[in-house]
Amino acid sequence: MAEVKEEKIVFQRPKALCDVVTHYCPGCLHGVVHRVIAEVIDELGIQEITVGIAPVGCSVLAYNYIATDFAEAAHGRAPAMATGMKRVHPELVVFTYQGDGDLAAIGTNELIHAATRGENITTIFINNAIYGMTGGQMAPTTLPGQVTTSTPRGRDTKLAGFPVRVCELVSTLEGAAYIVRRSAYNPSEIRKLKAAIKTAFQVQMAGLGYSLVEVVSNCPTNWGMTPLESLKWLQENMLAYYPLGDYKVKDSVKELMAKK
Amino acid sequence: MAKVLMKGNEAIAEAAIRAGCEAYFGYPITPQTEVLEYMSARMPELGRAFVQAESELAAVNMLYGAACTGARAMTTTSSPGFSLMQEGLSYIACSEVPAVVVNVMRGGPGLGNIQPSQADYLQMTKGGGHGDYSPIVLAPSTVQETVNLVILAFDLADKYRQPVYVIADGMIGQMMEPVELPELKPPQRPERPWALTGAKGRPRNIITSLQLDPPTLEKVNLRLQEIYRRIRENEQRHEEYMTDDADLLVVAYGTAARIVKTAISKARPQGLKVGLFRPITVNPYPYDALRKAADRAQRVLVVELSAGQMLEDVRLAVMDRRPIHFFGKMGGVVPMPEDIVDAMNKVMAEA
Numbered sequence: 032m033a034e035v036k037e038e039k040i041v042f043q044r045p046k047a048l049c050d051v052v053t054h055y056c057p058g059c060l061h062g063v064v065h066r067v068i069a070e071v072i073d074e075l076g077i078q079e080i081t082v083g084i085a086p087v088g089c090s091v092l093a094y095n096y097i098a099t100d101f102a103e104a105a106h107g108r109a110p111a112m113a114t115g116m117k118r119v120h121p122e123l124v125v126f127t128y129q130g131d132g133d134l135a136a137i138g139t140n141e142l143i144h145a146a147t148r149g150e151n152i153t154t155i156f157i158n159n160a161i162y163g164m165t166g167g168q169m170a171p172t173t174l175p176g177q178v179t180t181s182t183p184r185g186r187d188t189k190l191a192g193f194p195v196r197v198c199e200l201v202s203t204l205e206g207a208a209y210i211v212r213r214s215a216y217n218p219s220e221i222r223k224l225k226a227a228i229k230t231a232f233q234v235q236m237a238g239l240g241y242s243l244v245e246v247v248s249n250c251p252t253n254w255g256m257t258p259l260e261s262l263k264w265l266q267e268n269m270l271a272y273y274p275l276g277d278y279k280v281k282d283s284v285k286e287l288m289a290k291k
Numbered sequence: 292m293a294k295v296l297m298k299g300n301e302a303i304a305e306a307a308i309r310a311g312c313e314a315y316f317g318y319p320i321t322p323q324t325e326v327l328e329y330m331s332a333r334m335p336e337l338g339r340a341f342v343q344a345e346s347e348l349a350a351v352n353m354l355y356g357a358a359c360t361g362a363r364a365m366t367t368t369s370s371p372g373f374s375l376m377q378e379g380l381s382y383i384a385c386s387e388v389p390a391v392v393v394n395v396m397r398g399g400p401g402l403g404n405i406q407p408s409q410a411d412y413l414q415m416t417k418g419g420g421h422g423d424y425s426p427i428v429l430a431p432s433t434v435q436e437t438v439n440l441v442i443l444a445f446d447l448a449d450k451y452r453q454p455v456y457v458i459a460d461g462m463i464g465q466m467m468e469p470v471e472l473p474e475l476k477p478p479q480r481p482e483r484p485w486a487l488t489g490a491k492g493r494p495r496n497i498i499t500s501l502q503l504d505p506p507t508l509e510k511v512n513l514r515l516q517e518i519y520r521r522i523r524e525n526e527q528r529h530e531e532y533m534t535d536d537a538d539l540l541v542v543a544y545g546t547a548a549r550i551v552k553t554a555i556s557k558a559r560p561q562g563l564k565v566g567l568f569r570p571i572t573v574n575p576y577p578y579d580a581l582r583k584a585a586d587r588a589q590r591v592l593v594v595e596l597s598a599g600q601m602l603e604d605v606r607l608a609v610m611d612r613r614p615i616h617f618f619g620k621m622g623g624v625v626p627m628p629e630d631i632v633d634a635m636n637k638v639m640a641e642a
Binding site: 078081084085091092094098100102103108111112113115116118119120122123140141144148 | 313314316340342344345346348349350352353354355356357358359360362364378379382386487488489490491492495496497498499500501
């Protein structure tokens with residue numbers, strides 16, 4: 032007879048993640064990133080002091096998944112809303128969750144200036160090089176040559192300009208404290224992503240300035256690929272243009288991380 | 292309390308502070324910039340929030356964010372800036388959060404000029420942004436009344452959880468008058484169970500204007516319309532001046548009404564029986580009160596610093612019961628009282 036072992040929970044849904052059916056397309060990494068954020072919120076014990084701000088785009092319903100107080104911003108305006116909240120309630124942990132259209136097109140101004148002011152807020156930026164919700168149009172981050180519904184012959188840089196590299200851009204701003212690019216295409220990258228999101232929240236809680244974690248992500252539906260193909264395409268095409276790594280880690284952040 | 296001599300824009304700022312405004316976000320634009328400048332000094336010294344935003348879009352969304360957390364918050368701007376704020380104001384109205392916005396109007400359209408005008412009336416009173424919403428709009432005509440109405444604006448915003456606008460203009464913003472201010476009180480934060488303050492000891496709150504399901508969004512709209520019905524029922528305000536025996540009823544608000552008062556003081560000794568009906572809430576518009584006042588007169592004259600935007604509301608109130616005439620100036624031109632007396636005489640000569 033087999034030995035009966037004591038029950039031990041090795042895996043469960045994070046408290047900060049709602050028990051609901053997802054609306055995201057099969058293979059989309061939003062769900063993974065949501066889970067990672069929820070795990071970090073649990074580990075830091077901040078579910079009751081966190082306020083999230085949802086974007087316009089596929090993740091417009093982020094509040095259906097992440098179980099904290101939440102507000103829904105107008106397209107691109109999340110960093111401004113976060114500024115208003117944080118200035119009145121410095122004790123809250125305020126994060127924005129934004130896609131590439133939201134953050135790098137219509138909301139560039141709000142992003143740049145929140146970072147410039149060194150607002151103690153955190154942005155999780157999902158870069159999948161395309162407009163998802165509206166059905167696959169060119170994003171500011173669409174790669175040269177990439178086919179979308181509004182670049183049917185591939186993005187021609189002569190006509191449509193070049194993709195925006197957000198981490199490189201924002202890291203030049205003095206108020207930015209922690210600016211890193213990660214991905215979520217395999218378990219090892221997901222672990223690195225989680226560590227980065229945790230650090231970003233800790234940077235905010237220590238009042239060190241603006242933190243942003245970019246996630247190089249996918250869009251199987253609008254890229255017209257299977258989930259596995261999309262992860263392969265991400266690695267083969269996006270990472271060359273959007274190299275993973277730390278773009279800005281202020282000395283104060285390094286000291287904080289050394290202490291942890 | 293003793294009266295102090297204050298510029299209109301500074302009085303707007305101090306009134307908001309006295310009303311317990313905890314957060315101010317703004318962007319410089321003439322002729323309201325002194326509000327921002329005044330706030331930049333006063334708010335930090337009181338330990339309250341002040342941010343000079345990067346644009347009016349950002350300012351109104353900072354206002355939205357602060358208001359979501361239950362704080363009394365305000366932004367101020369002038370016409371082109373108010374246009375930029377429409378997006379945020381539509382969201383604020385749908386999300387049912389209180390917010391105060393002062394528009395110190397200037398000449399338009401476009402960049403226009405920085406002189407007093409009333410040409411944002413339709414944009415301010417009829418919604419301005421997308422969707423069905425109907426903000427409360429208060430229209431002062433003196434610096435003292437501006438102080439009183441800014442304070443009232445915070446109370447009404449709290450009461451109905453809707454954006455409340457104060458519609459001033461470059462004249463009121465830039466003139467100095469003696470004003471009496473209430474005592475300075477610490478920021479008021481009444482019980483706001485809906486606010487985003489972190490879900491400690493309560494179920495989490497979500498503030499959103501997104502409702503993908505049509506019947507659910509219809510419910511949101513019906514609830515908003517019910518709020519506006521209550522506002523119409525309870526918050527109409529107006530002033531009547533020498534209307535009892537008036538043959539000619541002049542309808543004007545804000546700065547225009549103030550000039551009309553002077554014109555009346557010149558016209559009465561000439562034997563012209565003229566009175567003023569001044570809406571203080573231009574939304575909800577005091578239609579019934581105006582209809583009654585118009586019924587007592589023979590003719591109605593509308594005076595505005597615009598092409599005749601409030602004229603539409605006067606027509607809705609008076610219908611065809613009395614002839615309605617219009618005298619307006621545009622582009623920041625402010626008429627002299629004598630110009631209005633001439634208009635009054637002309638209208639009555641037609642009778």
